[in-house]
Amino acid sequence: MQVLVIGGGVAGLVCARTLHRKGYEVTLIEATDGLGGRVRSDQVDGFILDRGFQVLFTAYPAVQRQLQLAALDLRAFDPGAIVVWQGRHFVLTDPLRDRDPAALAGAVLAPVVPFSDKLRTLQVALRMRRHTIDDLLAGPDRTTIEELRALGFSTQMIDRFFRPFFGGIFLDRSLQTSAKCFRFNFKMMSDGETVVPNRGMGAIAEQLATDLRTAGRIRLNTRAVALVEESGRVCGVRLADGSTMMADAVVLATPAPETARLSGLPMPEGQLGSACVWLATRQPLYRGKKLILNADEKAFVNTLAPMSAVAPGYAPTGWHLYAAAILGVPEQDDSTVVARAMVDLNRMFINEATATTALANARILRVDRIPFSQFRQPPGLHPNLPDNRTERRGLYLAGEVTEASSINAALLSGERCAEAIQADLPR
Missing domain, CATH: 3.90.660.20 (Protoporphyrinogen oxidase, mitochondrial; domain 2)
Known part of the structure; x- marks a missing residue:
């Protein structure tokens, strides 16, 4: 059973590696000269x-x-962060994980945000630790800024800590990102290390690629320009050099704009x-x-x-x-x-x-x-993201576009795409 994976980011690598280990004849092609996509060094x-x-x-x-x-x-990284406000440096940290007495003392005394907000942050961290990921993602959604206000955080805390900190994670200091993303990331930082x-970071992609490299299943500098379809089924791709590659299943593991271009299917906008x-x-x-x-x-x-x-x-x-x-x-x-x-x-x-x-x-x-x-990940987006299976027979998706915008989501999508192909095309 032949599977062609287009895109050498972490989602494509996980999908290809999983199928390769299950005995599928997998070829992964990557348009650039290296693997990892954005996770590259x-x-x-x-x-x-x-x-x-x-x-x-x-x-x-x-x-x-x-x-x-x-x-x-x-x-x-050490837990917490140093906040620069009006030319002064203030330490804010996680007392559950930080073992530096000086940092803990400095955080308690730092006047950059009210002490009540520090206690509230600790309470939120404890609550996140007690709940499962599924618990935190259940129920209705709202924006992160709405969530923070509902939790009782002051304007100072939101503007001086959450906007730069979570704004850096979401690439959006307005904090219009789904509160479910906020909860998930907060829990990940509370439960583990950064x-x-x-x-x-490229070492991650290189580790994922080891089996495929050893087996000679990776082709770099190989750009797909169009899908090949026969009898209503996607069965391959046409490459930039005019040649074609055929397969029983084709996986698009590319960023959303490229996935939309190749597949013609709607993808998250923005x-x-x-x-x-x-x-x-x-x-x-x-x-x-x-x-x-x-x-x-x-x-x-x-x-x-x-x-x-x-x-x-x-x-x-x-x-x-x-x-x-x-x-x-x-x-x-x-x-x-x-x-x-x-x-x-x-x-x-x-x-x-x-x-x-x-x-x-x-x-x-x-x-x-x-x-x-x-x-962009506004409230309510995630339940409506594309599935790993598409409406075009023979075509599958592996990438954060099916889950959420994070490394975890890319890895998870690669796993789920491989599972779908194994279910649809058993060896």
């Missing part, structure tokens, strides 16, 4: 740069099933983009392994991540690597984007002489632009 002058800033939650259920976590040499592999300025300094901008959140309502840089402090493998000895994450894709050229980012970073460290000097001598390594980082 590059070597640049001895640094490891991911395709935009991203992290992995170890509590993701699909991660527990699909990845050998020990082999990834995972390194964890990590990156020491050799970059895309959210992101950008990232990668910079390296000789001196650390700050100590520790917490994210820095820019609480300024006019923030250009939303988040600053100390990548090499968390995972030393990201940078050569003697260098400190940072990812300055930007929501949306700026229209300006790279030099202008870098200039705007540096203005924000200098404001964030305006009272830190050592950091200011380090920024003045920073080395800019790359500017990433990811036009399609996520699809």
Whole structure:
């Protein structure tokens, strides 16, 4: 039984690997020169740069099933975050997971948000731990901002913490994303760690691809331009070079816009983009392994991540690597984007002489632009997402578009797509 998987992101890799292990004759084709899609890393002058800033939650259920976590040499961010507000740095952290006494004491005393909000956050975290994922996702939906207000959080807490923190996850500081996404992500962070592999996020894709590479089942630089259909059934694809590849089942494991183009089927509308300025300094901008959140309502840089402090493998000895994450894709050229980012970073460290000097001598390594980082996830969207099976016989979907916009969802969709093919086309 021959299966053709189009797209070498994590969903396509999981689907292809699962079917390969079950004895199907699988071929995975990828239009670019590497695997992973957005979960990919590059070597640049001895640094490891991911395709935009991203992290992995170890509590993701699909991660527990699909990845050998020990082999990834995972390194964890410290719980909580440092909030920059009016030029001052304030620590907010999770007392259930943070073992740093100084961070805990600083968080209790930090005046950036009311103490009542800190207690409320702890209560929410405890409730999330007690409930299952299914419990948290049941019932009617609403926006994240509505959820936070209903939970009793103050305007200060929402504006100074939740907008930059969850806005960074959802790529939307207005927090119009489904509250079910908020609950799920909050639980994942409460139940596990926030990590990156020491050799970059691309290590995830490389691990998933090992069996397929060994068996010679992957073709890179191979772009599908159209589906081939015979007798009312999708049976292959036409490639950019004019050749065709035939199969008993075809899986589209591509981003939503490309899936819509190839299949002609409706996909979730609205895309959210992101950008990232990668910079390296000789001196650390700050100590520790917490994210820095820019609480300024006019923030250009939303988040600053100390990548090499968390995972030393990201940078050569003697260098400190940072990812300055930007929501949306700026229209300006790279030099202008870098200039705007540096203005924000200098404001964030305006009272830190050592950091200011380090920024003045920073080395800019790359500017990433990811036009399609996520699809919009307003309340009520998820029950109406496409199924792994499509109305076109022989055509299946594997990708976050069938579940939600996250690494867990991509892995889960790959699993479910493989299950559907095994049920429909048993060996």
